Amino acid sequence: MKIMKILVFNSGSSSLKFQLFVKADLSVLASGLIEQIGDLKSAAKLSFVDSSGLLARELKRSDPVADHREAIKVMAEMLRESGTLVDSGELAGIGHRVVHGGEAFHEPVLIDEIVIADIEELIPLAPLHNPANLMGIRVAMEHVPQISQVAVFDTAFHQSIPEHAYLYALPYSLYEKKKVRRYGFHGTSHSYVARQAALYLDRPLNELNIITLHLGNGASAAAIRGGKSIDTSMGLTPLEGLIKGTRSGDLDPAILFYLGRESGLDMDALDTLLNKESGLKGICGENDMRTISEAADRGDSRARLALTMFCYRLQKYIGAYMAALGGADCIVFTGGIGENSATVRQLSCQGLERLGLTLDQEKNRIRQKEILEIQAADSRVSLLVIPTDEEYEIASQTLQVINKLMAS
Ligand code: AMP
Numbered sequence: 001m002k003i004m005k006i007l008v009f010n011s012g013s014s015s016l017k018f019q020l021f022v023k024a025d026l027s028v029l030a031s032g033l034i035e036q037i038g039d040l041k042s043a044a045k046l047s048f049v050d051s052s053g054l055l056a057r058e059l060k061r062s063d064p065v066a067d068h069r070e071a072i073k074v075m076a077e078m079l080r081e082s083g084t085l086v087d088s089g090e091l092a093g094i095g096h097r098v099v100h101g102g103e104a105f106h107e108p109v110l111i112d113e114i115v116i117a118d119i120e121e122l123i124p125l126a127p128l129h130n131p132a133n134l135m136g137i138r139v140a141m142e143h144v145p146q147i148s149q150v151a152v153f154d155t156a157f158h159q160s161i162p163e164h165a166y167l168y169a170l171p172y173s174l175y176e177k178k179k180v181r182r183y184g185f186h187g188t189s190h191s192y193v194a195r196q197a198a199l200y201l202d203r204p205l206n207e208l209n210i211i212t213l214h215l216g217n218g219a220s221a222a223a224i225r226g227g228k229s230i231d232t233s234m235g236l237t238p239l240e241g242l243i244k245g246t247r248s249g250d251l252d253p254a255i256l257f258y259l260g261r262e263s264g265l266d267m268d269a270l271d272t273l274l275n276k277e278s279g280l281k282g283i284c285g286e287n288d289m290r291t292i293s294e295a296a297d298r299g300d301s302r303a304r305l306a307l308t309m310f311c312y313r314l315q316k317y318i319g320a321y322m323a324a325l326g327g328a329d330c331i332v333f334t335g336g337i338g339e340n341s342a343t344v345r346q347l348s349c350q351g352l353e354r355l356g357l358t359l360d361q362e363k364n365r366i367r368q369k370e371i372l373e374i375q376a377a378d379s380r381v382s383l384l385v386i387p388t389d390e391e392y393e394i395a396s397q398t399l400q401v402i403n404k405l406m407a408s
Pocket residue numbers: 215216217218245287288289290291293335336337340341342
């Protein structure tokens with residue numbers, strides 16, 4: 001009998017990340033990344049891991065890849081050669097990550113021309129991401145038009161946030177006319193780890209108040225009541241909220257007027273300053289938390305300051321979301337930093353004992369791939385380290401849409 005599969009695409013402007021799952025149990029068959037697409041001068045970077053056999057194989061090639069159309073062909077070839085996907089008839093569906101779904105999308109949807117037009121319309125809200133995501137969708141639809149394709153949005157999980165939390169205190173007409181509001185991102189990660197937390201705690205998700213902290217190169221926090229996001233730290237764009245690798249996170253907006261007037265910086269220069277030259281990098285010259293932690297351990301005062309600022313901002317969001325939720329049952333750390341940095345977890349929980357949150361220092365230092373529970377015995381709040389898996393979540397949501405389609 002033919003084993004049916006689900007393919008997940010995360011298409012960037014010059015990259016294509018993909019992962020192939022078995023439909024029945026969502027186990028991973030293969031995954032890969034094609035980078036430097038469109039750069040004809042230097043060879044594209046390709047990597048592919050086939051995990052269907054007893055041994056994982058890694059193939060690397062170095063031919064240039066002209067565009068996403070060619071990238072999909074290269075991917076199909078790699079899948080065919082590895083024997084993981086010999087024929088497109090084995091595909092039950094393809095799930096595409098789409099960064100911005102605006103207010104139009106509360107859940108994953110089957111892609112058709114109307115959905116494509118809606119994603120296109122949202123380009124002004126995500127000028128870098130949505131066009132790249134659309135490129136992957138268009139090329140995949142061209143390549144295998146007979147396969148159901150599903151869009152899974154980073155913003156969709158946060159569409160449950162109530163009006164009083166998603167509106168900015170600006171003239172209401174800006175929301176009506178320009179859709180200026182909080183959207184939030186990392187939705188697939190926040191929803192995945194919240195569900196995993198409930199499963200781990202063996203409690204119904206709809207009875208839990210959870211704060212999820214996705215801490216990677218981008219970072220965001222979410223307050224989740226009964227499985228629904230009620231607030232999140234990223235806003236109209238991913239700039240707001242926590243301190244990130246190169247992004248400032250929250251600041252006094254008047255700083256922009258001040259810099260515009262006093263230093264003559266124009267809009268583009270301010271955009272670059274806040275998105276690319278700020279955050280951890282702005283403070284200590286480095287955006288990688290591992291390097292920063294090592295420098296802080298060696299006594300580098302700027303690295304130590306960047307680390308302290310990152311954790312202090314995080315701690316303020318934990319406090320704010322405990323208030324927003326009226327108390328939390330569980331706090332989840334995830335993302336490259338959340339999963340790996342015992343120091344960040346320790347500094348961000350430090351001093352919160354009166355809020356019912358006590359870390360076990362020993363447990364916090366354990367490193368493992370599975371879910372790790374790190375609260376002390378007397379902590380009222382569970383503290384969990386949960387590895388995120390956005391591709392799995394996209395595959396799972398894609399499957400839900402396909403199953404609904406087949407049932408109808
Ligand atoms: P992500 O964007 O989720 O891949 O996370 C990337 C971030 O995780 C980078 O800042 C890395 O330095 C950080 N990271 C990964 N491993 C560690 C570690 N062992 N300690 C501290 N930070 C880490």
